[in-house]
Amino acid sequence: MSAPALDRPESGIDDRVALDVADLTVELRTPSGTVRAVDHVSFRARRGETLALLGESGCGKSMTAQALVGLLDPIAAIKEGSITLDEVDLVTAKESTRRELAGTQLAIVFQDALTALNPVYTVGTQLAEPFRIHRKMSKKEARHEAIELMRHVGIPEPESRVDSYPHQFSGGMRQRLLIAMAVALSPKVLLADEPTTALDVTVQAQIMALLHRLRTEHDMAVVLITHDLALVAEQADRVAIMYAGNVVETGPVAEVFGNPRHPYTKGLLDSVPVSTERGADLKSIDGTPPDLHSIPAGCVYQARCPLARARCVSERPVLSGTGPNRQAACHFSEEIDNV
Numbered sequence: 001m002s003a004p005a006l007d008r009p010e011s012g013i014d015d016r017v018a019l020d021v022a023d024l025t026v027e028l029r030t031p032s033g034t035v036r037a038v039d040h041v042s043f044r045a046r047r048g049e050t051l052a053l054l055g056e057s058g059c060g061k062s063m064t065a066q067a068l069v070g071l072l073d074p075i076a077a078i079k080e081g082s083i084t085l086d087e088v089d090l091v092t093a094k095e096s097t098r099r100e101l102a103g104t105q106l107a108i109v110f111q112d113a114l115t116a117l118n119p120v121y122t123v124g125t126q127l128a129e130p131f132r133i134h135r136k137m138s139k140k141e142a143r144h145e146a147i148e149l150m151r152h153v154g155i156p157e158p159e160s161r162v163d164s165y166p167h168q169f170s171g172g173m174r175q176r177l178l179i180a181m182a183v184a185l186s187p188k189v190l191l192a193d194e195p196t197t198a199l200d201v202t203v204q205a206q207i208m209a210l211l212h213r214l215r216t217e218h219d220m221a222v223v224l225i226t227h228d229l230a231l232v233a234e235q236a237d238r239v240a241i242m243y244a245g246n247v248v249e250t251g252p253v254a255e256v257f258g259n260p261r262h263p264y265t266k267g268l269l270d271s272v273p274v275s276t277e278r279g280a281d282l283k284s285i286d287g288t289p290p291d292l293h294s295i296p297a298g299c300v301y302q303a304r305c306p307l308a309r310a311r312c313v314s315e316r317p318v319l320s321g322t323g324p325n326r327q328a329a330c331h332f333s334e335e336i337d338n339v
């Protein structure tokens with residue numbers, strides 16, 4: 001089964017597309033058999049825009065990100081699909097080409113800055129590394145770039161802090177350091193996997209503002225990976241909603257949230273408070289996502305869906321157009337207002 005191509009422009013080439021992921025499928029070898037953690041996931045990220053990958057914990061967001069940057073766990077492997085960056089498919093490219101492209105054009109910021117930074121090297125040494133490896137700079141030049149980078153991401157007194165170790169920075173400052181490393185070589189695409197989940201609300205807002213500024217200055221595409229619907233509403237231009245390894249709905253954030261076309265999206269929206277409706281009843285979605293070992297043959301959402309019926313059990317819906325630039329994977333999208 002293969003989902004139709006996503007978001008293709010009506011005609012011509014969209015040269016703002018920086019990353020084109022099509023039918024990405026990742027399987028995991030577990031003691032009790034092979035499971036599919038990412039199933040024909042497709043999305044496109046454009047320069048100057050933020051695309052959110054939104055979904056509950058365990059739906060395959062991080063696995064998707066790890067597949068993109070070539071950091072999958074040894075028990076996981078890409079089984080199908082393409083990851084096109086700079087007209088090169090990273091899945092089939094030579095390892096040296098993939099490394100060079102993924103190392104310079106595609107950067108990732110993880111949730112946990114402390115484990116992502118090496119505790120035994122100064123931040124200056126770590127920030128200088130991309131310049132040493134990819135730009136072949138001398139130690140002195142690279143150190144200068146590291147200091148400038150620290151300044152660029154808002155770290156005070158970079159000349160004296162460049163020789164400090166990661167544990168000597170606060171959580172928010174460490175996240176700034178990770179972001180600095182990520183944007184060092186001006187990548188076209190920045191993946192941010194739950195970049196603010198470990199931070200308090202004020203620092204979260206500062207980090208999101210920083211990402212927004214850098215996105216504009218570097219004309220990057222940002223892929224914001226999160227379980228936080230409010231963050232998506234505030235920060236993203238487009239959203240791809242994931243459930244059990246599948247993208248179930250995608251489109252511009254305002255349209256998808258204003259007029260959802262998939263019962264899961266509707267369920268998610270009904271389960272968060274709307275500021276103008278304080279005190280209104282919140283409905284949580286009954287049940288839990290399926291275990292990866294027992295993903296049903298038909299629709300992945302069938303066990304929790306109020307609209308489910310025989311066709312949903314026998315036939316997997318594919319993403320298909322529900323409006324301009326919008327897709328949902330549901331046989332009965334048009335009945336959503338009855339949910």
Ligand SMILES: Nc1ncnc2c1ncn2[C@@H]1O[C@H](COP(=O)(O)OP(=O)(O)O)[C@@H](O)[C@H]1O
Pocket residue numbers: 028030037055056057058059060061062063064073075292
């Ligand atoms: N090393 C692993 N071994 C077995 N299962 C894993 C491993 N890593 C992830 N998984 C499973 O793969 C699925 C997707 O995980 P992940 O991509 O981390 O989800 P998310 O980032 O959306 O929370 C989950 O069901 C998770 O339990």
Ligand code: SF4
Pocket residue numbers: 262263264299300301302303305306307308309312317329330331332333
């Ligand atoms: S295909 Fe069926 S089970 Fe799946 S979301 Fe649509 S109505 Fe619900």
Ligand SMILES: [Mg+2]
Pocket residue numbers: 061062063193194
């Ligand atoms: Mg994750």
